Amino acid sequence: MLQVKALSKNFGGVQAVKNVSLEVNKGEIVGLIGPNGAGKTTLFNMVSLFLSSNSGEITFLNEKIDGSTPEAVVKRGLLRTFQTPVGFPKLSLLENLMVVPPNEGEGIFETFLKRKTIVQTEQKNYEKVCSLLRQFNLYDKRNELAENLSAAELKLLELCRQLMADPKIMLLDEPASGVNPMILDKMVDHILRLRDEGMTFLVIDHNLGFIYRICDRIYCLANGELIASGTPEEISNNENVKSVYLGVS
Ligand SMILES: Nc1ncnc2c1ncn2[C@@H]1O[C@H](COP(=O)(O)OP(=O)(O)OP(=O)(O)O)[C@@H](O)[C@H]1O
Numbered sequence: 514m515l516q517v518k519a520l521s522k523n524f525g526g527v528q529a530v531k532n533v534s535l536e537v538n539k540g541e542i543v544g545l546i547g548p549n550g551a552g553k554t555t556l557f558n559m560v561s562l563f564l565s566s567n568s569g570e571i572t573f574l575n576e577k578i579d580g581s582t583p584e585a586v587v588k589r590g591l592l593r594t595f596q597t598p599v600g601f602p603k604l605s606l607l608e609n610l611m612v613v614p615p616n617e618g619e620g621i622f623e624t625f626l627k628r629k630t631i632v633q634t635e636q637k638n639y640e641k642v643c644s645l646l647r648q649f650n651l652y653d654k655r656n657e658l659a660e661n662l663s664a665a666e667l668k669l670l671e672l673c674r675q676l677m678a679d680p681k682i683m684l685l686d687e688p689a690s691g692v693n694p695m696i697l698d699k700m701v702d703h704i705l706r707l708r709d710e711g712m713t714f715l716v717i718d719h720n721l722g723f724i725y726r727i728c729d730r731i732y733c734l735a736n737g738e739l740i741a742s743g744t745p746e747e748i749s750n751n752e753n754v755k756s757v758y759l760g761v762s
Pocket residue numbers: 524527528529547548549550551552553554555556
């Protein structure tokens with residue numbers, strides 16, 4: 514579904530990502546781990562086209578996407594979350610999810626002509642919002658302002674926001690950070706449930722226990738380079754990973 518071939522990025526003298534290749538197949542949960550400064554976020558930023566690469570190729574659903582725009586890849590179904598969830602703190606959870614993408618906005622004239630369709634679409638969106646809030650146990654807080662949510666609940670709201678756009682692949686940037694162990698169990702359940710329903714994931718996280726629980730395969734970066742890839746068992750026993758990531762040799 515997603516192929517990254519020989520991707521590189523420099524920031525001045527810093528080579529943040531060096532010749533990295535990886536792939537994510539449909540229905541997989543793939544982890545991306547590595548110590549601070551390894552290049553994980555830079556790689557995510559390039560794959561989601563928030564950042565251009567210096568060289569390499571990104572293919573999504575059999576089409577080259579490097580050189581495209583973040584909006585275009587979102588439309589094709591590649592969605593990402595951020596380490597710090599974005600959204601609208603002064604809006605309720607319902608409002609946060611009901612926000613219509615700007616490129617679907619209607620002019621006054623069209624609105625008048627198409628009002629029946631618009632009302633139907635709004636109703637469909639509302640039902641989808643409620644269903645997502647229920648799935649993620651946030652329905653009781655639907656009228657709360659987003660700013661009153663805990664860090665973990667904000668992560669769940671962020672997942673709901675991405676799901677509103679019907680993604681085909683979700684890139685999750687540190688979904689477990691700031692999440693207490695009880696909610697982490699729920700996060701694991703949600704991700705595994707979504708995968709069972711057909712979703713594909715590429716996930717960055719520093720919490721290796723979490724990564725090992727959810728991932729089918731894992732890539733490990735260090736100093737911008739890919740140093741290992743394999744199943745959770747292979748990665749947890751890999752000497753290179755132990756020495757660079759865990760500081761154990
Ligand atoms: N905009 C930037 N300008 C200059 N250097 C940058 C920029 N973004 C990242 N870097 C550098 O690129 C390298 C990789 O950073 P990156 O944030 O991708 O690592 P990371 O693996 O995501 O780290 P962390 O786990 O701490 O989030 C680091 O040396 C970082 O300082």
